[in-house]
Amino acid sequence: MKHGKKYIDSAKLVDRTKQYEAAEALELCIKTAKAKFDETVEMHVRLGVDSRQADQQVRGAVVLPNGTGKHVRVAVFAKGDKADAATAAGAEIVGAEDLMERIQKEGFLDFDVVIATPDMMGIVGRLGKILGPRKLMPNPKAGTVTPDVAKAITEAKAGKIEYRLDKTNIVHCPIGKVSFGVDKLQENFDALMGALLKAKPAAAKGQYIKSCAVSPTMGPGIKINPAKFTV
Known part of the structure; x- marks a missing residue:
């Protein structure tokens, strides 16, 4: 895979053989973000589990204390009073059979989170x-099937993210934007790691936490020492 000049310059700032402390790695994330837009900082954690086994699944949700920096568009499947509550709580799209048909027939997917009663x-x-x-x-x-749609909408817009294993036993999640600065990114990092x-x-x-790394959208991965993260 060929990388551009900005990526190559950024990669020179990172010691690929070193496992950094979280704060140091996040500071490097900010330094290596060279794009013209506000890059997302992503966290990648390899877990010592087997995702093929039903009793070793890792899935859930956590509210990041500083949000993700992204405007979250919420679609809600609800009727009656619950639909009214969803609209009042700020959901962009609320419906039932009509929303289902819109997704099926028109390919409508202009939302980031789906909540349903x-x-x-x-x-x-x-x-x-x-x-x-x-x-x-x-x-x-993940709290997205619930009778309390108003609470679920509020949490989604406040920065609630879902985490789940992929087939290689890695969890990939955004933990904020480069513009957040180290302290806010650290708080979000700690919240997600605590949930895991x-x-x-x-x-x-x-060993449960096998490896951990963070990276800006267009930048190199930066390894974090997993030794501190024990259950």
């Missing part, structure tokens, strides 16, 4: 092949 999951379930691959499917573990540690499956054996 439990009675709407029969309808939402028909959208599994569309929402699932895009990681938009509502899930009770609490989510350790009982069946997981040996």
